[in-house]
Amino acid sequence: MSKHKPTAHYEGKGEFFDTHAHLYDRRYAEDGRSPEDILLAAKAAGVNKILVPADSVVTSNVAAGFSDSFDGKFGVDVYYSVGVHPHEAKDYDSEAEEYLKDILGSSRPSRLRAIGEIGLDYYYDFSPRDCQREVFARQLDIAYEADIPLILHERDAAQDTLNILKAQYKKGALRNNPGVCHCCGMSVEVASELIKMGFYIGFDGPLTFKNNVKGVKLAQSVPQDRIVIETDSPYLTPEPNRGRRNEPEFVPYVALRLAEILEMSVEEVAKITFDNGIRLYEL
Template sequence: MFVDSHCHINFPELAQRMPELLENMRQKQVRHALCVSVDLPTLPQVMALAEQYPHIWASVGVHPDYPDTEEPTEALLLQLANHPKVVAIGETGLDYYRLEGDLEWQRARFRTHIAASRACGKPLIIHTRAAADDTLRIMREAGAAVQDGGAGGVMHCFTESLAVAEAAQEMGFYISFSGIVTFKNAKALQEVAAAVDVSRILIETDAPYLAPVPHRGKINEPAYVSHVAQYLADLKGMPLEEFARRTTDNFFTLFAHAKEHADAAR
């Protein structure tokens, strides 16, 4: 059984194919998926999917790539996170790759999400691109680390160095690998994935983006997380079934509210 720990199935190119998408997940044994919020205007779409389907979970947050959107307050994030199908805060973080100029607003937004995560006890989904040093610094300063009272979280769609992965793990964070790890030109990332212990690994699609080999260049979907799992299992010399079980257990360990809700629904 697989879990897609990060996807955006509310995006139009996937939402319009929902019955097919869910059937493809079933056939590939992708039993759960976390639909991740990127802004407040589209959050109702995310929540509607989570409310309709028992195996779909939701997060609440505003992505760092959205400068001209409603700014979340800690109080609003806490109000939204109170929903039983919301299992995480994010995605949040820093992205210095796409945007330039004074990005203090990104750093302030990141701190707001960390504060909300600490207050509600739900883990963070962190996006970082071309901003690893500042991301780790703010995580430490704002108390995102488990040892500092934070709820921990995951570094999603990880593409950074092993040193960054180790620093995040020291703060109690998991490392999530997407279809990028299957790309032929991702040798450095593959070395990182080989070094990260399976006890700290999650798998994801980031659908509709970053489809793994053999679907690279196509619209991604949660069913394709099975290819990410197969690649990483082979990389680590593990049976696929064991790798699937371990990463699924990791998901429900990190996102404890999902486990509580799933157990209660049995």
Template structure:
């Protein structure tokens, strides 16, 4: 953590999307979590995306005061979701530390689940989120047009949500913001050749920016290629500060306020 921020009495960052229950953390999970906290990451949203990871996310939120959860059925697992699973998911949403439904959405890059099934499961979970009054966390990979169409048709604006690890155009980002969404940036915004995320991060309204790691994936510079972890979210904040001509402290404060607002923390 940049110690300059502590002079102003502000040292907080929120990692809005992590997978700390991933097997890549099996040997040192506790140390990774402690390191994030010690470096100013005072809240982490862990994501459960199928039955196994929903259960391990619940274990984490029960164990650590500063870890909250978002749970849902990932598009790559959509074909495996049964009606029984759906009812079970609905029950788990009653946990007081579950703050969103996600990650849900569409993934047309991998060919795990047919598009029609992905779309049905996505719509069904949006409707569940509306019933529960929870925001949604969207996974969108090579499916920008269909994601935008579905969130409009399903009236997501009333609950809002987050497009996680945003990879679309500035035009799409503004369209999603119109529908009540926040745009979340991860490691790729720090990559030299990542023109699109940089453009979006530079142009969208500050009150709609979030930061995340998606750890253990999408590791930012200077650790690209290695395992990601929640403490590295500061590199995302630093890059956005640089792009916007602002200080790290300002971006830390703004993104923390934004995360608190959407997750009602």
């Protein structure tokens, strides 16, 4: 990543919840950034809670281990999720399904707060689309049976995603708090359908990018009690640090942009999104 400009550090007020950050990613170690470095920087920026999501059985275990090792250390609460991303749907089998059902059972760890990320990705198509749809539906059933929120991944697959979720909703197999559409790039119209079903909408770095008219319109349309913020670290670094590796310490810049769009103070946005994150993950 770019090293040509100094990193901007948020020095304002507010308590923040990064609702989606892949902190076990190997690129941090390659950069020489330890978990201690990342969490101390996050704490200094006012980030007190982070959820670390998974994308496979392997990373589900890694996310659990990260939470076990670092929750509460350096003043940051670290939660996690388990699940199989659409990229990995082709490898989903009975063993993966039993793993998810077992870990999400009645004795699940207290820091395990969601299943995900799960969904559909037609941009990369790393797994066949019919396979993605089947695995998504199966994990939706697991989420409902386990009574746990889901973290939705959707890219270039809005209509199929909506159709599958509506089918679950109509058969009474979505919770009152079904989960969050993370890094939401949907249209206002499609996102509104998710909100009607009870979903939260996650905003991250791209909202800060110049000329992101679609993101601004979406942010303006979402009820304040449905908005959460995230980094999706190590990806999608917000301005003014775009071009550098993303970390939770940069999530306040998403809040700053939301404050501009919604004509609120950053402290108000921090409070709203922090409280929404707690409700989303039922903490």
